[in-house]
Amino acid sequence: MTTTEEPSARRGTRIRDAARTKAEILAVATEEFARAGYTGARVDEIAARTRTTKRMIYYYFGGKEQLFTDVLEHSYAEIRSKEQDLDVEHLDPVAAIRRLAELTFDHHEAHPDFIRLVSIENIHEAEHIAASGTLGSLSSPAIDVLHRILDAGRAQGAFSAGVDAVDLHAMISSFCFFRVSNRHTFGALFGRDLTAATERERYRRMLGDMVIAYLTAPHHADH
Amino acid sequence: MTTTEEPSARRGTRIRDAARTKAEILAVATEEFARAGYTGARVDEIAARTRTTKRMIYYYFGGKEQLFTDVLEHSYAEIRSKEQDLDVEHLDPVAAIRRLAELTFDHHEAHPDFIRLVSIENIHEAEHIAASGTLGSLSSPAIDVLHRILDAGRAQGAFSAGVDAVDLHAMISSFCFFRVSNRHTFGALFGRDLTAATERERYRRMLGDMVIAYLTAPHHADH
DNA sequence: TAGCTAATGTACGAAACAGTTCGTTAGTAA
DNA sequence: TTACTAACGAACTGTTTCGTACATTAGCTA
Numbered sequence: 001m002t003t004t005e006e007p008s009a010r011r012g013t014r015i016r017d018a019a020r021t022k023a024e025i026l027a028v029a030t031e032e033f034a035r036a037g038y039t040g041a042r043v044d045e046i047a048a049r050t051r052t053t054k055r056m057i058y059y060y061f062g063g064k065e066q067l068f069t070d071v072l073e074h075s076y077a078e079i080r081s082k083e084q085d086l087d088v089e090h091l092d093p094v095a096a097i098r099r100l101a102e103l104t105f106d107h108h109e110a111h112p113d114f115i116r117l118v119s120i121e122n123i124h125e126a127e128h129i130a131a132s133g134t135l136g137s138l139s140s141p142a143i144d145v146l147h148r149i150l151d152a153g154r155a156q157g158a159f160s161a162g163v164d165a166v167d168l169h170a171m172i173s174s175f176c177f178f179r180v181s182n183r184h185t186f187g188a189l190f191g192r193d194l195t196a197a198t199e200r201e202r203y204r205r206m207l208g209d210m211v212i213a214y215l216t217a218p219h220h221a222d223h
Numbered sequence: 224m225t226t227t228e229e230p231s232a233r234r235g236t237r238i239r240d241a242a243r244t245k246a247e248i249l250a251v252a253t254e255e256f257a258r259a260g261y262t263g264a265r266v267d268e269i270a271a272r273t274r275t276t277k278r279m280i281y282y283y284f285g286g287k288e289q290l291f292t293d294v295l296e297h298s299y300a301e302i303r304s305k306e307q308d309l310d311v312e313h314l315d316p317v318a319a320i321r322r323l324a325e326l327t328f329d330h331h332e333a334h335p336d337f338i339r340l341v342s343i344e345n346i347h348e349a350e351h352i353a354a355s356g357t358l359g360s361l362s363s364p365a366i367d368v369l370h371r372i373l374d375a376g377r378a379q380g381a382f383s384a385g386v387d388a389v390d391l392h393a394m395i396s397s398f399c400f401f402r403v404s405n406r407h408t409f410g411a412l413f414g415r416d417l418t419a420a421t422e423r424e425r426y427r428r429m430l431g432d433m434v435i436a437y438l439t440a441p442h443h444a445d446h
Numbered sequence: 447t448a449g450c451t452a453a454t455g456t457a458c459g460a461a462a463c464a465g466t467t468c469g470t471t472a473g474t475a476a
Numbered sequence: 477t478t479a480c481t482a483a484c485g486a487a488c489t490g491t492t493t494c495g496t497a498c499a500t501t502a503g504c505t506a
Contacts, residue, residue, distance in 0.1 A: 016453055016502055037346050040262035043494060053455055058495070118408055119342050123260050126407035139412040166415050167429065173409075174401030175394065182400065184349035185341055189362040192389050206390065210437045217436035239472050239483055266464060276485055281465065 021052050022060050029057075030071050034113040037120050038068055069128040072121060075114050076135055082107070083142050093153030097215065098208040100146065101172050105204050108176040109195070115180045143169060150215075159215045171214070175207050244275050245283045252280075253294045257336040260343050261291055292351040295344060298337050299358055305330070306365050316376030320438065321431040323369065324395050328427050331399040332418070338403045366392060373438075382438045394437070398430050 028049045032041045043064055047054035061067040086103055088096040108115060121128060129135050146165040153159035179194045187193050194203065251272045255264045266287055270277035284290040309326055311319040331338060344351060352358050369388040376382035402417045410416050417426065 018453065021453080037260050037262055037343075039260055042492090044492090052453095054495085055455065056453080059453075064494070116346060118405065119346060120260075122405055122407050123339060123342060123346075126411045129408060129411045135412065143413065166413050167426075169413070170401070170409065170417060171398065171429070171433065173405075174397045177405065178393070178397030178400055181404075182341065182345055182396075184345050185352060186393065186396075188349045188352040189358065190366065190389050190392070194393060203390075206394070209440065210394065210433060213436040213440035214433045217432065217440070241483065244483080265462090267462085275483095277465085278485060279483080282483075287464070 018060075021050075021056055024050050025052065025057055025060065025067075026071060026074060029067050030075065030113060030117070033068055033071055033120065034116040038064075038124060041068075043067075065128070069132055072117060072128055073132055073134050075117055079107070079111070079114065080139070080141070089145065089148060093149050093156065093158050094212060094216070096149045097153070097211060100149070101207050101211050102204055104172050105176050105207055108180050109200070112180055115177060118177075119181050153215065160217060163215060168211070168215075172207070172211060175210070179203060241283075244273075244279055247273050248275065248280055248283065248290075249294060249297060252290050253298065253336060253340070256291055256294055256343065257339040261347060264291075266290075288351070292355055295340060295351055296355055296357050298340055302330070302334070302337065303362070303364070312368065312371060316372050316379065316381050317435060317439070319372045320376070320434060323372070324430050324434050325427055327395050328399050328430055331403050332423070335403055338400060341400075342404050376438065383440060386438060391434070391438075395430070395434060398433070402426060 025046065029041075029046050032046045032049070036042070041064075043054060043057060046067075047057060050056075057067060061070055083103075086100075088099045088103075091099060143165050146169055150159060150163060150165055150168070154161060183194045193199070248269065252264075252269050255269045255272070259265070264287075266277060266280060269290075270280060273279075280290060284293060306326075309323075311322045311326075314322060366388050369392055373382060373386060373388055373391065377384055406417045416422070
């Protein structure tokens, strides 16, 4: 082939931009890993969908394993930073909890790829998170907010005692996560699309109702 | 090597047992797929851990894809048959729902491999279930039971109106499923093992409390 | 403007892996 | 006891896939 009309590399001049190349690899890798799982993802496929080559993946990330770890770290970081922004502590406890649950709900709905990545990481028993170091301790802010709201609610007698912040977070997350992560098998088995646009508002309210009902129910104390 | 001491094939005589060979492949395949995911699972590895060869996998199952589908079908069938056995409709609605939730809880706890298979199938967007045919319609009995209990509860005024059986099933499943499926990332991020033996009773009760609180809360009617 | 280095591309190697070919043997029925 | 078939095994094939060796160039600095 001659030098006429190279489609991707317009003009023979090769542009060098480390930051952009790295970011592009990361973005494409996120999609590919979410699409096919860790083992199913193809390094060649990631490279092909980038404006650079496979060589660069190994140059910047070292290998497939570390690339996946980086993908996870960046995905989690994105989430956490958004969680920081929300300010619900000025609301009364019941409204604050409901708002928090709805934000979690919206968040899961908006990031199905992230849900897939977390599912994949669980199949691999969180070995990449464990080997990361960066992750692990930046989850406390979300729990701290929950903790303060629960304290306030208990103080004014709205919430029954004995509910732990981490447990409540697990409860909220489980509903939101399952609805997205298991929508395919659930849809196939029960004939209902949990993520259908027409159902969204109902499930959003259902989550809030469930959490508030649990927190305000008569008593289910420590034991 | 001479004919002295073959470890696996004791005595030169080869035993032929189609049913056993097929069952053994299925059992090993279930473990392997659950361990490594669909793409991560190795046909050679499955064969190696069987008393037969890879040839037999293709002889009985046709290929990797169909083997996985068969694994899924058998896993689901096992579950469903156990669900049939339970008889809770003689209990009063509140006790019946709580018992049903606890059975789901125990069931998820006892079958982590099944949870992993379902997670994996969701990564693949339930394509194997869709292509199965066998599955799909045998989920209704569980929903039917729930439906009758909800009706009875509403009739005697114990439950508030407007709660759908499939939705309630999703609520119960989400809590039980998440606790097992996401235990690794949750543990790594929040420092709590959701499946620790010491916590099991608390989470079991928490689930029941949550569901009953939701069903008996004042009103969160149809809209 | 010469030279240096970070950044990039090409081409290839070696192993892993799904699936197949060909031949063999156990059990059964005539 | 022969003949037939379902059940089985060993070895092989073609391809995919991760990773690397080697060559090249953009852009900055002395």
